Amino acid sequence: MHKTFNLQIPSGMKDLLPDEARKKRNLENVLIAKFLDWSYQEVITPVLEYYDHLVPAETPDDQFFKLIDRRGNILALRTDMTTPIARMVSTRFSPEQYPLRLFYLSNVFRYENPQMGRQREFYQAGVELIGESGPAADAEAIALAAECLREAQLKGFQISIGHIDFFRGIVNELDVEAGVKERIIRSVAEKDFVELEILLETYRVNAEMKSLILSLPSIRGDISVVEKAEKLIKNPMAKAALENLRQVFQLLRVYGVDQDVFVDFGIMRDFDYYSGIVFEGYSPGVGVPICGGGRYDHLLGQYGSEAPATGFAIGIERLMLALEKQKPQAKPFLTIALPKGKLGSEAIQALKDVGYPTAGLETDSRKLLFSYPEHRVRYIVCRPTDVPTYVDYGAADIGMVGKDSLVESNKDVFELVDLKFGLCRFVVAVPEQVAENLADGDGKVALSHFNHARVATKFPRVAETFFRDQGIQVEVVKLHGNIELAPMVNLAELIVDIVSSGATLKENNLVPIADIFPATARLIANRVSYRMKHRQVQELAEKLRDFTGNGGGRACENQ
Ligand SMILES: Nc1ncnc2c1ncn2[C@@H]1O[C@H](COP(=O)(O)OP(=O)(O)OP(=O)(O)O)[C@@H](O)[C@H]1O
Ligand SMILES: O=P(O)(O)OC[C@H]1O[C@H](OP(=O)(O)OP(=O)(O)O)[C@H](O)[C@@H]1O
Structure with a gap:
């Protein structure tokens, strides 16, 4: 009898058959020709590195694929090429050799949820310009990104550029604690404008600054928006950022790519990694950026040899997707x-x-x-x-x-x-009887009674985060509805659910013992x-x- 194998490949990975492989290779050849044309030299780094060496690229959600070698060292697959190249440049080049113009075309790996345009193994083509500060280097990187997209025959793309210091400068001006400033910055980096508004209100930011900050992510357009923004702000760091943007834009005009580039103060890429100009490229019909980059002057210093740097990466699969999708469009729906x-x-x-x-x-x-x-x-x-x-x-x-x-x-x-509208709140609830038995003198039930308990919920992420923050270990049982049943049939001791009128809890003899947070409907984009x-x-x-x-x-x- 033949043994049956499970011949699937890991999620987020892909085989490329000849047709697709050919298209990919043709596109890569176009990009490589462009990089060489602009005097960039190819570098290749190992696909596996010591995890610690890649950590500057670490994200809160740890996207690394890791493995352990025979000596017990943790190795990881690279999640981008900038970090390995920074490691390589710091250890293999000396500052006398700067500026370095390097390019790569490599596969990288990120452990994230696969979907259209988001894989776990994907290819990036990009450049790093190391050892040059100043607007000329930034303009060179942006112009080269635009040229690559043009050369790939992509129509109607747009590159949006912003500046990390513009927003940081304005937030620094606020009369609030450092921790609150960081929370404000994080809410913008996470594109959560509702949270941003709540923070500005809670910490009583004055009306003028509040309206300025809320309007920033929407300030976008050609270079004239820089002039408009200049009238709105006084902070020196933010002003210097605007001046930097203006100089870069002038150079982009010289390169002849200014019509593809827009200033956009809503571009807020990773505040910990980037240190100046940041940019992203978009194409109609593709819901994710096709390229991204910016200035990162502090990364090489983390490997022991401080040097200014800028660069970008184009996602090959996303560019292929954009090329497939491009067709002339009337005013879009x-x-x-x-x-x-x-x-x-x-x-x-x-x-x-x-x-x-x-x-x-x-x-x-x-x-x-x-x-x-x-x-x-x-x-x-x-x-x-x-x-x-x-x-x-x-x-x-x-x-x-x-x-x-x-x-x-x-x-x-x-x-x-x-x-x-749609106001409800997340609560932790238990059967009435249990609450009665465990209540303290004030009628409250301490969550610590439920260490190692099972929690049924439709919202495992919310439940796990809440209990982790409380220092309580629970086992989350994910259900798709009618959560109230779980304690009745001993599937779980607790539930985490949303409550609106409270009728469902009541009908099922459950009582809330802790509030997690309230929730209303949101407009998302x-x-x-x-x-x-x-x-x-x-x-x-x-x-x-x-x-x-x-x-x-x-x-x-x-x-
Ligand atoms: N998971 C992925 N699958 C396919 N392409 C990706 C993926 N993540 C990033 N890319 C491509 O690599 C380019 C540069 O990577 P970069 O690290 O700047 O992206 P990012 O901003 O972290 O990712 P995203 O655009 O998904 O938020 C992106 O613009 C995109 O084209
Ligand atoms: O406090 P109440 O007004 O009684 O509302 C609470 C109920 O509403 C939600 O369920 P939903 O109606 O979404 O149905 P489901 O449990 O089948 O997903 C929630 O999970 C509760 O069961």
Whole structure:
């Protein structure tokens, strides 16, 4: 009898058959020719390195594939090429050899959730320009990125450039503690504008600064927005950042790529890694950036030889996807993902209130797609928990979704507006009897009674994070609904769920013993739609923000 093998390949990895491999190689040849043309030399580094040497590229979500060698050393697959090249340059070159113009074309590995345009093994083509500070080097990197995309025959792409110090400078000016400044910066880096607004309100940032900070991510357009921004700010660090942007832009004009490049103060790439100009490239129809880069003057110092540096990486698979998708388009549709159920009805009402087409639109019918061609708007109706996924993939430009589903999904999307409806709260609940038995003198039940207990929930991420923060170890049992059943049949001792009226808990003899956080509906946007369809996205965001009485910053748009 033949042994049957499981011949699958690991998730997020891919075989390339001849047709696809040929297309990839042709594209790579175009990019390599361009790099050589611009006097960049190829370097190759090992695919495996000591984990500690790659850690400057570490992200909070640890995306490394790791393994242990026979001596017990931890090795890891590279997650990008900048870090190995910084290690190599620090150890194999001397500053007299600077500036170095290096390029690579390599596979890199990241342990993340695979989806369209996001794999665990993927190829990057990129350059590092090491040993040069100043606008000429930044402009060279951006111009070369634009030239590569042009040479690859990509139409309608856009490169957005921002500056890390612009936002940092403005935040430094605030009269709040350092920890709060970091939280403000983090909320912007995570694109969570709702959290940003809450922080500015909580820490009583004055009205003028608040409105300035809230408007920053929307300040975008050609170089004239730099002049507009100059009038708004006084901070020297932010002013220097604007001057830097202006000089880079002038040089981009000389390179003849300025029409592909936009200033965008919403580009906030990793604040710990980048130190100056940052940029991303987008293409219509692809919901994730196709390239990214910027100045990173502090990385080489971590390997012992301080040197300014700038560079970028193009994602080969994403560029191939963008090339496949490019076709001439009329004014694009704005696709909005709506959740089924009660939240969906409230979302429809909100859209109607701000004048969006909703005739015949229902979230509880069998029809899942509603199109309004005369308004260039279309809605897709999906399960609430799927809304962030559709938006993250770029299958929808915008979504309306509960903060509960959003937090649980952990997707990389813009969180634009707190829509204020659909209020519920996350709670930990236990059977009444258990609560009665464990209650202290004030009627409270300490969570410490539940160390090593089982928690049933639809929201494992929320539950795990909450109990971890409380220092309590639990085993999370993921269910898809009717969580209240779990304690009744001894599947779990506790539940973590959302509560709205409280009726479901009551009917099932459960009582809340701890609040986790409240959640309302949010307007979210895809990262690329937020830039490539900015006017349409911003128009809806502002209408909804005004309607829900949020106030907030105004865009100073010039595109
Ligand atoms: N998981 C992935 N799968 C395919 N391509 C990727 C992936 N992650 C990054 N890339 C490509 O590599 C380029 C440069 O990588 P970089 O580290 O700057 O990306 P990132 O900003 O961390 O990733 P993302 O764009 O997914 O947020 C990206 O612009 C993208 O084209
Ligand atoms: O406090 P209440 O107003 O009673 O609402 C709470 C209920 O609503 C949510 O479930 P949902 O209706 O989404 O159904 P599901 O459990 O089947 O997912 C939640 O999981 C509770 O079961």
